[in-house]
Amino acid sequence: MNVLIVYAHQEPKSFCGALLVVATEALKEDGHEVKVSDLYAMGFNPVCDRWDFTETADPDYFKVQKEQTHATAGGSFAPDIVREQERVQWADLVIFHQPLWWFSVPAITKGWFDRVLALDFAYGRGRWFDRGVFRGKRAMLTITAGAPEQRYQEGHIFGGIERVLYPLHVGVLNFVGFDVLEPFITWAPIQMSIEEREAELQSYRSRLEGVWTAEPLPFHSLKRHPDPLEGLNSYVAPRRSS
Amino acid sequence: MNVLIVYAHQEPKSFCGALLVVATEALKEDGHEVKVSDLYAMGFNPVCDRWDFTETADPDYFKVQKEQTHATAGGSFAPDIVREQERVQWADLVIFHQPLWWFSVPAITKGWFDRVLALDFAYGRGRWFDRGVFRGKRAMLTITAGAPEQRYQEGHIFGGIERVLYPLHVGVLNFVGFDVLEPFITWAPIQMSIEEREAELQSYRSRLEGVWTAEPLPFHSLKRHPDPLEGLNSYVAPRRSS
Numbered sequence: 001m002n003v004l005i006v007y008a009h010q011e012p013k014s015f016c017g018a019l020l021v022v023a024t025e026a027l028k029e030d031g032h033e034v035k036v037s038d039l040y041a042m043g044f045n046p047v048c049d050r051w052d053f054t055e056t057a058d059p060d061y062f063k064v065q066k067e068q069t070h071a072t073a074g075g076s077f078a079p080d081i082v083r084e085q086e087r088v089q090w091a092d093l094v095i096f097h098q099p100l101w102w103f104s105v106p107a108i109t110k111g112w113f114d115r116v117l118a119l120d121f122a123y124g125r126g127r128w129f130d131r132g133v134f135r136g137k138r139a140m141l142t143i144t145a146g147a148p149e150q151r152y153q154e155g156h157i158f159g160g161i162e163r164v165l166y167p168l169h170v171g172v173l174n175f176v177g178f179d180v181l182e183p184f185i186t187w188a189p190i191q192m193s194i195e196e197r198e199a200e201l202q203s204y205r206s207r208l209e210g211v212w213t214a215e216p217l218p219f220h221s222l223k224r225h226p227d228p229l230e231g232l233n234s235y236v237a238p239r240r241s242s
Numbered sequence: 243m244n245v246l247i248v249y250a251h252q253e254p255k256s257f258c259g260a261l262l263v264v265a266t267e268a269l270k271e272d273g274h275e276v277k278v279s280d281l282y283a284m285g286f287n288p289v290c291d292r293w294d295f296t297e298t299a300d301p302d303y304f305k306v307q308k309e310q311t312h313a314t315a316g317g318s319f320a321p322d323i324v325r326e327q328e329r330v331q332w333a334d335l336v337i338f339h340q341p342l343w344w345f346s347v348p349a350i351t352k353g354w355f356d357r358v359l360a361l362d363f364a365y366g367r368g369r370w371f372d373r374g375v376f377r378g379k380r381a382m383l384t385i386t387a388g389a390p391e392q393r394y395q396e397g398h399i400f401g402g403i404e405r406v407l408y409p410l411h412v413g414v415l416n417f418v419g420f421d422v423l424e425p426f427i428t429w430a431p432i433q434m435s436i437e438e439r440e441a442e443l444q445s446y447r448s449r450l451e452g453v454w455t456a457e458p459l460p461f462h463s464l465k466r467h468p469d470p471l472e473g474l475n476s477y478v479a480p481r482r483s484s
Contacts, residue, residue, distance in 0.1 A: 010291050011304040046288055046349035049252050062253040065388070102355045103413025104346060107288035111349030129399065146307070157371065157467045163408050170401060171345025225399045 001032045001212065004091035006084075008039045008098035008109045015189035015197060016099060016144045019204055023095065023142070026205045035087055039108045045080065046111015052078050052118075065119045072120035084116040088134070093211060094178070096168075097142040100185075103164045113172050122176045130221045132177015138211065139178035141168060141185075142204070149187040161185065170220050179216035243274045243454065246333035248326075250281045250340035250351045257431035257439060258341060258386045261446055265337065265384070268447045277329055281350045287322065288353015294320050294360075307361045314362035326358040330376070335453060336420070338410075339384040342427075345406045355414050364418045372463045374419015380453065381420035383410060383427075384446070391429040403427065412462050421458035 005023060009016035020036065027034045037044070048064060050056070054077070057070035071077045077085065088094060098109050105113075117123070127133050147158070154160040162169075165183060173180045184207050186200055247265060251258035262278065269276045279286075290306060292298070296319070299312035313319045319327065330336060340351050347355075359365070369375050389400065396402040404411075407425060415422045426449050428442055 010306070013303055014305075040289075040291065046353065047282075048343075048348065049282065061255055063256075064252070101290075102352070102359070102417075103409030104352065106290065107349045107353030107356050110344070110346065110352045111288065113344045114349050117344070155467065157462060157464065159408070159412060159462070159467070163405070164413060166401070166405050167345030167409060171406060175344075220399060220401070222399065225397065225401070 001092040002090050003027050003032050003034045003093045003095065004087045005034065005036045005095045005097055006039065006109065006112055007036055008106050010040045014144075015186065015192075015200075016097070018197070018201060019142060019144070019186065020097060022201045022205055023097070023208055026208050030209065035090075037084060037087060037112075039112060042080075044108055044112065046108045046114065048111065048114040052081055052115055054078060068118035069120045069124070072118060077118070077121075081115050081118070084112065085118075085121055088116065088122075088137075091137060093138045093140075095140055095142050096173075098144075100143050100145045100164075103158075105168065117172070117176055127177070128175055129177065130223065132175065135177035135179075137178055138181055138216070139173045140181035140211070141165065141173075141183040143183055143185045144189055145185055145187050146190070147188060148191065149185075152187075169217065174219040180219055181211060181214050181216055243334040244332050245269050245274050245276045245335045245337065246329045247276065247278045247337045247339055248281065248351065248354055249278055250348050252282045256386075257428065257434075257442075258339070260439070260443060261384060261386070261428070262339060264443045264447055265339070265450055268450050272451065277332075279326060279329060279354075281354060284322075286350055286354065288350045288356065290353065290356040294323055294357055296320060310360035311362045311366070314360060319360070319363075323357055323360070326354065327360075327363055330358065330364075330379075333379060335380045335382070337382055337384050338415075340386075342385050342387045342406075345400075347410065359414070359418055369419070370417055371419065372465065374417065377419035377421075379420055380423055380458070381415045382423035382453070383407065383415075383425040385425055385427045386431055387427055387429050388432070389430060390433065391427075394429075411459065416461040422461055423453060423456050423458055 005020065007020055009020075011017060024034045024036065045051075050062060050067075053067050053071045055070065055074060057067050096105065096109060098105050104110065122133050145152070150156060151158045152161040152164065158164065169180050184204055189197060189200070192200065247262065249262055251262075253259060266276050266278065287293075292304060292309075295309050295313045297312065297316060299308050338347065338351060340347050346352065364375050387394070392398060393400045394403040394406065400406065411422050426446055431439060431442070434442065
């Protein structure tokens with residue numbers, strides 16, 4: 001199978017970096033192909049703007065959805081976006097691997113969502129959730145969290161981790177049709193002994209072995225969570241603001 | 243009072259841009275001082291990395307929390323971060339104003355959180371939530387959403403909007419101690435008539451008039467949501483990964 005790892009950490013010697021090494025080794029040993037989009041190393045630009053496109057749909061009014069629709073139709077995304085879009089299409093599994101910052105991914109990963117998962121390429125025209133573009137593909141979050149797990153339990157100070165990850169799981173991965181797997185979260189690696197870190201790396205290796213047969217999380221589906229506006233497509237061509 | 247608007251939209255002629263004009267005009271008419279950090283116009287760099295700092299705490303191992311602590315102590319943040327940090331300190335109210343992308347803020351705004359709200363400057367050493375650095379200041383989200391409100395109702399396809407905004411409200415604004423006000427959300431401005439847009443702008447103007455007396459949202463507090471690790475500070479100096 002083909003695995004894309006969208007990876008964001010500045011320091012190769014970090015525990016995040018160690019998890020990446022384990023993942024690529026383990027997946028290759030099992031006969032899979034692995035590509036890593038190492039966002040910091042690539043100098044990936046996370047700002048969605050006119051430079052996302054080599055042609056302009058409307059030079060007088062920048063509307064990102066209109067430009068993305070135009071670029072999907074005409075093949076005029078910037079090369080850095082095309083490369084990532086081709087990788088997602090190639091992948092059977094996409095792992096988004098990064099530390100948890102401000103209850104979310106770092107900006108460099110958020111910008112990957114903003115720029116790569118473009119309208120008409122990754123969603124639109126009724127294709128989302130169960131009818132999503134990437135249905136049949138799997139996705140999971142691999143996260144290192146600075147705080148211990150206790151803080152992310154329901155009723156405690158940060159609230160449940162599933163609340164924290166809701167926008168990423170439902171609003172990004174589920175939205176574009178991925179089967180979303182349980183996240184792999186390392187809690188406070190900073191506080192682990194060497195032995196605990198080795199056990200954690202082994203645990204990640206085991207998780208990845210089971211990744212093809214694991215039951216996806218029971219997230220949103222259009223059957224259980226109907227679209228109240230079924231049949232209407234809100235992602236229509238923009239009218240000008242006055 | 244002093245108001246900082248952290249603004250992210252590429253197109254001044256957008257409805258997002260119209261809301262910004264209304265906000266700055268209305269707040270100034272009421273005698274307040276207003277500063278706008280227009281992130282796209284500034285070319286704000288959202289990538290948190292070594293260039294955040296003019297000095298290095300550890301040239302051999304990049305750990306962002308260690309570098310932020312060092313920079314807070316030594317005054318060695320990069321000038322673009324210093325400018326924003328001074329603006330937050332100056333402000334009595336901070337408005338984060340942007341479209342909703344992927345159930346969150348655009349990467350350029352996420353990077354503002356990642357880089358400006360640095361450890362020891364904006365949190366750390368027991369200062370968070372009720373004991374947060376910015377307690378006494380107010381913050382609110384001003385959002386334009388592409389989809390109509392019905393999609394963001396509990397049980398419907400996107401789930402409740404309060405779920406979507408949880409990481410921003412609790413994990414960012416509440417975390418650093420702001421009193422978090424109800425967000426101002428414009429649903430699907432693309433589908434509004436000119437008259438509806440004018441009414442929406444007027445509604446925003448009214449909301450801003452009441453911003454100083456509005457009751458903050460009942461978010462997390464250390465009293466109601468205890469820290470299970472009270473007294474321990476998980477944000478400690480890093481040990482090296484092996």
